[in-house]
Amino acid sequence: MVNSNPIGTPKDRLEALKESYLSRLESNLNHLELLAGRLLEKAQSDEYLEELHSTLHSISGSAGSFGFNQVGQQARRFEQATAKILNQANAPDEPLPAREWIAQLRASLESDKKQKASASIESSSTSKADGNTCIWLIERDAILAEFTAQQLKSFGFEVHHITDLQELNNPSKPAPDLLLIDHRANQTLSAKPEHLGSWKTLLKDFTCPKYFFGAEDTFDARLQALRNDGKGYFVKPLNMISLTRHISELFQVESSEPGRVMILETNSRLSQTLQTALEQADMLVYSLSEPQQLFESLNEFNPELILLDLWLTEVNGQELTALLSQVERWAHLPIIYIANESNSSLKNQALLMGGGIFLEQPIDTELLARLCKSQVHKLRQLEASRSKDALTGLLKHASIKEAIQSHWNYVQRQPQTFSLVMLDIDHFKQVNDTYGHPVGDLVISAVGTLLRQHFRSTDKLGRYGGEEFTLLLVDCEADDAFKMVDNLREAFEAIKFSSGDTYFSCTLSAGVLDNKQFSDASADALIEHADKALYQAKQSGRNRVCLACA
Ligand SMILES: Nc1nc2c(ncn2[C@@H]2O[C@H](COP(=O)(O)OP(=O)(O)OP(=O)(O)O)[C@@H](O)[C@H]2O)c(=O)[nH]1
Numbered sequence: 001m002v003n004s005n006p007i008g009t010p011k012d013r014l015e016a017l018k019e020s021y022l023s024r025l026e027s028n029l030n031h032l033e034l035l036a037g038r039l040l041e042k043a044q045s046d047e048y049l050e051e052l053h054s055t056l057h058s059i060s061g062s063a064g065s066f067g068f069n070q071v072g073q074q075a076r077r078f079e080q081a082t083a084k085i086l087n088q089a090n091a092p093d094e095p096l097p098a099r100e101w102i103a104q105l106r107a108s109l110e111s112d113k114k115q116k117a118s119a120s121i122e123s124s125s126t127s128k129a130d131g132n133t134c135i136w137l138i139e140r141d142a143i144l145a146e147f148t149a150q151q152l153k154s155f156g157f158e159v160h161h162i163t164d165l166q167e168l169n170n171p172s173k174p175a176p177d178l179l180l181i182d183h184r185a186n187q188t189l190s191a192k193p194e195h196l197g198s199w200k201t202l203l204k205d206f207t208c209p210k211y212f213f214g215a216e217d218t219f220d221a222r223l224q225a226l227r228n229d230g231k232g233y234f235v236k237p238l239n240m241i242s243l244t245r246h247i248s249e250l251f252q253v254e255s256s257e258p259g260r261v262m263i264l265e266t267n268s269r270l271s272q273t274l275q276t277a278l279e280q281a282d283m284l285v286y287s288l289s290e291p292q293q294l295f296e297s298l299n300e301f302n303p304e305l306i307l308l309d310l311w312l313t314e315v316n317g318q319e320l321t322a323l324l325s326q327v328e329r330w331a332h333l334p335i336i337y338i339a340n341e342s343n344s345s346l347k348n349q350a351l352l353m354g355g356g357i358f359l360e361q362p363i364d365t366e367l368l369a370r371l372c373k374s375q376v377h378k379l380r381q382l383e384a385s386r387s388k389d390a391l392t393g394l395l396k397h398a399s400i401k402e403a404i405q406s407h408w409n410y411v412q413r414q415p416q417t418f419s420l421v422m423l424d425i426d427h428f429k430q431v432n433d434t435y436g437h438p439v440g441d442l443v444i445s446a447v448g449t450l451l452r453q454h455f456r457s458t459d460k461l462g463r464y465g466g467e468e469f470t471l472l473l474v475d476c477e478a479d480d481a482f483k484m485v486d487n488l489r490e491a492f493e494a495i496k497f498s499s500g501d502t503y504f505s506c507t508l509s510a511g512v513l514d515n516k517q518f519s520d521a522s523a524d525a526l527i528e529h530a531d532k533a534l535y536q537a538k539q540s541g542r543n544r545v546c547l548a549c550a
Pocket residue numbers: 391424425426427428429430432436437438439440441444465466467538542
């Protein structure tokens with residue numbers, strides 16, 4: 001039985017959940033033993049086979065989350081073997097070796113108990129950023145749900161556990177921003193995948209994003225999730241670091257700036273029609289008729305997409321594509337070709353030069369506007385992924401420095417206060433040395449997610465290097481920045497990381513300033529001042545935030 005309102009330290013709560021899980025696992029194994037005996041007497045009973053399958057499925061989907069990795073993997077193999085037999089029309093030649101399976105599961109359980117296999121997180125912190133993402137967790141396994149919910153809460157998500165699908169219509173719950181669904185939670189003991197389709201009907205009133213998860217790492221499970229409007233499918237045991245990062249990135253607001261489209265077209269009437277259609281679709285448009293001015297105009301307008309007349313009088317689309325591909329800055333600029341006739345050889349040549357989409361006249365302007373938007377969206381996503389650090393999803397060193405420089409340039413023209421923060425995990429070397437590099441990576445990654453949860457999407461957050469982070473907080477004075485970073489420091493300290501059966505927490509130090517304090521300083525000098533304040537925080541005992549002195 002799981003206490004729905006657990007008390008005690010995070011460690012106590014995790015331990016209690018692991019204890020509950022272990023005793024359930026042991027009774028599952030006893031139940032499997034019973035089924036194995038019945039199957040010996042009645043080898044082809046579908047009823048017993050389905051129960052065996054379902055119990056193995058439940059173990060395979062949950063054991064790994066509690067650190068019983070070998071048990072989970074083995075249960076998955078046995079579950080697959082049982083499913084094969086269930087799907088066969090004829091009785092198998094050999095009886096199912098269920099007794100041997102159970103002996104192997106018991107041996108794995110003993111071995112898992114001795115291993116330090118899992119790394120997880122827990123927090124007692126309740127201080128959260130405003131507007132927490134509200135997640136409804138639809139999971140029929142109460143222990144697993146509690147365990148998952150506690151970890152999600154550590155990152156500042158608000159989590160509601162749905163055990164009974166009737167609760168989906170409960171108006172007293174705060175509306176979800178995201179549904180996280182065990183894809184089999186709409187079934188009872190049945191393991192038949194054809195029942196999965198009904199999620200679409202069950203969730204028809206929910207417009208928020210949906211993620212599915214399940215024990216199966218199969219094409220079918222992913223396809224079903226997609227067909228049920230899932231934005232993604234995660235395999236159990238859930239990797240909480242990757243899941244929380246996925247979720248927090250999902251809610252990062254994409255730039256709402258209008259897409260910038262350049263039109264290079266000699267036919268002025270056509271050019272005007274296209275420009276009007278795109279402007280009506282809220283895009284910024286720059287029209288050009290002279291190819292000779294191409295590079296000058298590109299540098300001036302900085303487009304995210306170019307509409308190119310495939311057959312200009314002096315130079316053709318193929319040559320222009322080649323020219324663009326030779327200049328690094330424009331080599332990956334998306335191109336939409338406007339062809340005034342069906343000239344397949346010209347099209348093929350431009351395609352071979354790396355060209356993009358072809359539209360023939362008469363142009364469907366509505367389709368064109370949609371295509372332009374999707375091309376700009378793709379380019380922005382690509383640029384974002386290039387500038388992001390793989391472990392944390394934050395900006396890489398060069399990108400955060402660039403963001404600081406460009407914001408600094410901006411405030412020279414439009415005076416505005418911003419704060420800079422340098423932040424570093426304390427004694428991080430010890431974490432690596434004691435628990436290993438992968439656990440160290442988990443801690444770094446957790447800082448990334450925590451930062452995204454605590455700051456606005458308009459702030460720039462970067463991994464400066466190793467275990468050091470840089471934040472640019474726009475429109476924010478140092479005193480406010482100090483308070484926010486101090487809240488973050490407390491939240492981070494409250495997170496309990498676990499490596500096997502060992503629990504530990506980490507702290508961080510930070511240096512904070514705003515540009516008003518150092519009005520003559522360059523962007524680089526501001527970073528240096530913030531770094532000095534960080535050094536001061538380290539020198540004066542760590543686990544603290546220091547304001548830079550002007
Ligand atoms: N796991 C992991 N470790 C990293 C990564 N990048 C840097 N490190 C390690 O981070 C540690 C940083 O150690 P130090 O610079 O001595 O600092 P510290 O131990 O945090 O001590 P203080 O900053 O003085 O509190 C080094 O051991 C690096 O190897 C990474 O991506 N993953």
